[in-house]
Amino acid sequence: MLNSENLKSLVKSSYSVRLMCLKLIKNAGSSHIGSCYSVIDILVVLYQFFIDKKDTLHKRSQRNHFILSKGHASAALYSTLCHFGFISKTSVFDFYKNNSIFSGHVSHYVPGIDLSTGSLGHGVGVSVGIALHQKLHGHNNRVFTCVSDGELNEGVVWESFMIAAHNNLGNLVVIVDYNKIQSMGRTEDTTSIEPIFLKFKSFNFNVSVVDGHSHTDLYKSLEKRYLNEKPVCIIANTVKGKGVKKFEDNLLWHYRCPDDLEYREAIRTLQK
Amino acid sequence: MKQVFAYELKKKMELEPSCYLLTADLGYGAFDEIAKSFPNNYINVGVAECGMVLIASGMALLGDCVFVYSIGNFHTLRCLEFIRNNICYHNLNVIIVSVGAGFSYGQLGYTHHAIEDLNCMHTLPRIKTFCPFDSKDLSFIFHEISKKRGPAYIRLPRTNHNISCTYTSNRSGLKIIDGSDSIVIIAYGPTTTLAIETRHLLLHHGIDSTVMTSIRIDNCVPKIVRQIPENAHVYVIEETVLNGSLASALSTQILKDGIRVKKFQPFTINQKKLSKVGDESFLRSIHGFCSKKIVKQILVNLSK
Numbered sequence: 001m002l003n004s005e006n007l008k009s010l011v012k013s014s015y016s017v018r019l020m021c022l023k024l025i026k027n028a029g030s031s032h033i034g035s036c037y038s039v040i041d042i043l044v045v046l047y048q049f050f051i052d053k054k055d056t057l058h059k060r061s062q063r064n065h066f067i068l069s070k071g072h073a074s075a076a077l078y079s080t081l082c083h084f085g086f087i088s089k090t091s092v093f094d095f096y097k098n099n100s101i102f103s104g105h106v107s108h109y110v111p112g113i114d115l116s117t118g119s120l121g122h123g124v125g126v127s128v129g130i131a132l133h134q135k136l137h138g139h140n141n142r143v144f145t146c147v148s149d150g151e152l153n154e155g156v157v158w159e160s161f162m163i164a165a166h167n168n169l170g171n172l173v174v175i176v177d178y179n180k181i182q183s184m185g186r187t188e189d190t191t192s193i194e195p196i197f198l199k200f201k202s203f204n205f206n207v208s209v210v211d212g213h214s215h216t217d218l219y220k221s222l223e224k225r226y227l228n229e230k231p232v233c234i235i236a237n238t239v240k241g242k243g244v245k246k247f248e249d250n251l252l253w254h255y256r257c258p259d260d261l262e263y264r265e266a267i268r269t270l271q272k
Numbered sequence: 273m274k275q276v277f278a279y280e281l282k283k284k285m286e287l288e289p290s291c292y293l294l295t296a297d298l299g300y301g302a303f304d305e306i307a308k309s310f311p312n313n314y315i316n317v318g319v320a321e322c323g324m325v326l327i328a329s330g331m332a333l334l335g336d337c338v339f340v341y342s343i344g345n346f347h348t349l350r351c352l353e354f355i356r357n358n359i360c361y362h363n364l365n366v367i368i369v370s371v372g373a374g375f376s377y378g379q380l381g382y383t384h385h386a387i388e389d390l391n392c393m394h395t396l397p398r399i400k401t402f403c404p405f406d407s408k409d410l411s412f413i414f415h416e417i418s419k420k421r422g423p424a425y426i427r428l429p430r431t432n433h434n435i436s437c438t439y440t441s442n443r444s445g446l447k448i449i450d451g452s453d454s455i456v457i458i459a460y461g462p463t464t465t466l467a468i469e470t471r472h473l474l475l476h477h478g479i480d481s482t483v484m485t486s487i488r489i490d491n492c493v494p495k496i497v498r499q500i501p502e503n504a505h506v507y508v509i510e511e512t513v514l515n516g517s518l519a520s521a522l523s524t525q526i527l528k529d530g531i532r533v534k535k536f537q538p539f540t541i542n543q544k545k546l547s548k549v550g551d552e553s554f555l556r557s558i559h560g561f562c563s564k565k566i567v568k569q570i571l572v573n574l575s576k
Contacts, residue, residue, distance in 0.1 A: 061334040108362060114333060119357055125323050126358060129330015136292075136312055156354075159323035167315075 002219045006048070010215040013044040013083060018243045019270045020079035020092075026263050028075075028096030030104055034253035036076035038179040038212070038238040039068075039146060043080040045218040046144055053086055056112050062139045065130050067115050069123025070148035070177060071105040078102055078110065086112035121154030123147070124174065128164045131172040131231070144222070146175045150182030152193045158203070161231070165204035168229035173222065174205070176233065177212065179240040181251050200233040212236030244269050273428045274302040274371050276407040280414045281339060285310050288337060294328055296321045296342040299371075303341075321347040322354055328366045329358035337365045337421070344372045344386030348425070352392055355423075360396045365421040368393075369428065373403065374462055374511030375555040376430035382549075387541050390427055391516030394490060399423040401490040403461030409487045412445055416488065429462035430552075437468050445487035446495050453501040454534075455481035455570065459509040460489060460518065466509050466556070469563035474570065489518060497525045505535040505573060509561055514540040535573050539566060 021036050046066055055063035068077050075095060082092045087110065094100035101109040105118025117123045127145035134141050151157060164172050176196070180187050187193055200207045206226045210217040221234045240254070241247030244266045247258075258266060282305055285291045292313045293306060307314040317324045321342055328338040340347055348355070348370055359366045370389060377384040393401050402413045402424065417424050440450035449471065459467035464485045471481050484499060486492035500506060506526075508519035519538030526533060539561035548558050556562050 116357070116361060119353060122326060122354060122357055125326020125354070126330040126333065128323070129327035129332075130334060131330070132315075132327060133331045133334045133336055137290075156322045156326065159320040160326060163317050163320060163323050163327060166318075 002049075002216065007215055010044055010048060013048065014041050014215070015243070015270050017044055017076070017079045017083050019267065020082060021075045022244075022258070022263070022266055022270065024075045024079060024092065024095045025257060027093055028104075029257050030075070030096050031255050031257060032072045032075065033256075033258065034179075034181070034240040034247055034250065035070065035073045035148065036079075037241045037243050037247060039070070039073050039177045040076050040080070040243070041213045041215060041238075042146060042175055042177060042218060042236055043076060044083075045215055045222060047080055047084045049219060050142075050144065050222060053084060053112075057086060059114070061133070061137075062141055064141050065114060065127070065143045067117070067123045067127045067130070067143065067145040068106050069117055069127070069145050070120065070151055071117030071123065073177075074102070074104060074106045077106055077113070081110070081112045120148065120151040121156040124151075124157045125160040127174075128160045128169065128172060131164065131169040132167060134171055135167070135169060140171075142171045142173055144173045144175065146177055148182070149176060149178045149180065149187045149193060149196075150190070152176070152196070153182075153191050161200070161203045161205070164231045169231045170226065170229040172231040174231065174233045175222075176235045177238050178235055179238040181240045181249070181254065183254060185251060196235055200235070204230050205233040206230045207233045207235065209235045209237065212238035213242055273404070273407075273410075273431060274299060276410050277369065277371075277426075277428055278302045278306060280410050282306050282309065284414060284418065285313055289313075290335060291337045291339075292328075292331060293339045293341060294324050295340075296324045296347060298342050322351050325351045325354040325366075325368075326358060329354070329362070329364055332359070332364035332366045333362065337367070339367045339369055341369045341371070343377065344370050344384060345389055348386075348389040349392060352396075355399075356396050359423045360398050363398050363422055365423075367417055367424045367426060369426045371428045371430065373427045373429045375552045376462070378551050378555045379549055382546055385546075385555075386427070387512050388516075390425075390489065391512055393425045394516055394521070396423075399425055399490065400488060401425045401427070402488050403427045404429075404487060405461055405464040405485065409445075412487055416445070427461060444495075446492060446499075447485050447487075448499065449483040451482045452480035453482070453504060455479065455505045455507070456484060456500055457481055457507045457509065458484045458496060458518070458522070460485050460487070461511070462552075463509040463511050463561070466561060466563050466566065470507075470509075470566045470570075473563050473567045477567070477571065479570075479574070493518070493521045493525050496522060497529060497531065500526070500531060500533065502532050503534050505537075505570065506533050507537050507539065507566065507570065509539045509566065511556070511561075512540060513543055514538060537569065537573070
């Protein structure tokens with residue numbers, strides 16, 4: 001249930017996770033801070049309200065699942081898992097290190113993660129499979145999967161969406177982290193995915209568009225149950241690098257690791 | 273052969289409620305019984321092989337045993353990355369079943385020639401590969417995959433070969449017709465017929481030979497190599513290309529183990545003749561492996 005106290009807690013969580021994520025990336029000298037920051041608000045709402053820690057760590061089949069199909073936002077997910085107590089603070093700083101389980105793309109060897117992703121397009125289909133399993137076994141659980149906008153260039157995701165809709169997988173929730181920037185430039189300049197709302201609608205999804213950084217909007221859209229059995233798509237309008245002005249809406253932060261000065265400035269911003 | 277496969281699968285489904293069959297819009301007439309008896313366990317995803325492999329992975333992640341079915345290359349070569357990253361890397365209980373091994377669908381053209389699929393599967397980790405020759409082999413395969421869960425690839429020929437022969441030994445799927453120590457003919461799946469025919473033709477020339485065939489391919493190399501006598505002529509007949517073939521794995525192992533052989537010759541597909549179409553026998557002949565051509569080559573080698 002969302003109330004003012006939860007909302008405050010979510011805001012704190014989102015800053016805390018951003019801080020941790022920044023530290024992880026700086027410590028590792030790795031990329032993708034932009035992609036991480038656009039998805040963090042989605043992650044904190046999911047893990048605050050929709051993903052059960054105990055069931056997930058015990059890998060119970062009857063539970064809500066979350067698959068991060070955009071596996072390059074690993075630092076965001078690891079930070080979120082750390083914040084919510086799935087993994088320890090000390091272990092997570094092995095991120096990107098030699099022989100670490102915390103690989104640069106999401107790894108199922110990390111407690112709390114079901115699927116290793118990193119090659120775009122895979123997580124969606126696997127999520128459909130999980131949703132299908134739940135339905136066939138009569139379980140009343142949901143599967144949440146987060147995809148990137150660039151990932152919607154992959155043909156296989158549309159195959160998977162078609163199959164999901166045909167099989168009435170109303171327990172599947174696809175969240176599009178729509179930050180408008182992919183590897184080589186803006187999505188509209190690469191291969192445009194618009195009209196994205198109409199695409200999902202025509203694929204027989206229940207579709208909503210939300211502010212991907214509004215915890216209220218995110219919560220309401222994730223919580224919403226439809227009367228029909230269609231799968232759900234939440235198009236979350238986000239900003240790449242959201243949370244630190246310098247990182248925002250800039251392709252550079254798909255790749256760059258902050259230098260020392262940028263790092264200190266970002267820490268100050270987030271700590272405020 | 274797909275009818276026999278369907279029969280075995282139905283038996284398995286009767287015992288395991290969490291056993292599923294996904295097909296990518298293929299298998300007409302083969303799965304009617306399964307669809308009727310287990311309507312919730314049979315899903316046609318349509319012409320969406322990559323989606324099928326991913327969905328199977330998701331189901332298996334939660335404990336289901338999932339068979340995915342299509343022809344030759346469609347859900348193997350096309351889906352290689354999906355198999356690698358999901359089924360193999362996560363060690364999932366997904367069994368990939370392809371029908372139309374080798375030139376089974378020879379007349380349909382290159383797109384339907386499954387001549388690299390097995391080789392590619394062998395580059396992936398954790399996947400058991402099986403090439404049945406006849407219906408008895410399928411019983412063995414189902415027993416093996418039930419014994420130990422995990423990824424598997426079953427490569428079905430189009431027809432169920434019922435050539436009769438008596439094996440001298442049959443241990444864990446490695447079948448041997450014991451003959452002479454000086455000539456060893458190795459084959460599997462549909463080319464087993466060729467190996468047996470070659471042996472019969474050689475006998476007409478007064479030459480005996482040993483035939484070895486294995487149902488399971490991924491782990492058979494050391495077992496086969498252990499059986500190869502010193503100074504033998506070794507012939508390997510496969511309806512695949514040479515790179516990544518059993519022949520190439522055997523030759524590597526033989527060299528590694530320092531086993532002396534007088535001759536090692538693979539009969540594999542000639543990649544310069546890919547545009548040829550025709551039935552199985554025709555295409556095998558074009559690529560140099562029909563029993564008469566193999567015998568001719570063996571006789572030439574023996575005369576040297």
